[in-house]
Amino acid sequence: MIGLKPLFTALLATMFLATLPDLSWSTEQAQQRRAGRDVKQDTRQGARSTKQACRAANNKSNAACRQDKRQTKQSGRQTARDLKY
Template sequence: MVAPRNGLWRRTIGILTAAGLLALSGATLATNQSQQRQAGRNANQNAKQQARSNKVDCRAANQKSNSQCRQDKRDTKQGGRQQKRDIKY
């Protein structure tokens, strides 16, 4: 009667080990994705802040018309969006 129980324990331990390894690999994937999302958010926020300060500087210096300053702001923000895409993929 001892032999069947021994086989059952081995199977149970094997199943639990496999389940644990699968759970750990999923956690690693989620961690990498969250780090990429955070880096993308940071890049996007930095680009927005840079665009704001560029527009303020542009308008203060009267180098260009307001529409040209707006276009510069849009271009800066678009560059930040592209940087975010590059980080995530």
């Protein structure tokens, strides 16, 4: 029975050390997701500003202004994807 305790301790330590790279990967992945959310949130505000400026200029129809807003949001989504993956 005495010989099993050091073996169990070594096994437990090995299992703990094996999970350390996973913990750092999880942290990195969380930071990437957070950065992606920040980019998308900034993009939403930029898209609103784009549409408001388009409407204020009165050069385009409402549908064309909506399309500009969609394109702005789509480019923000792509930027967020590039950060995450």
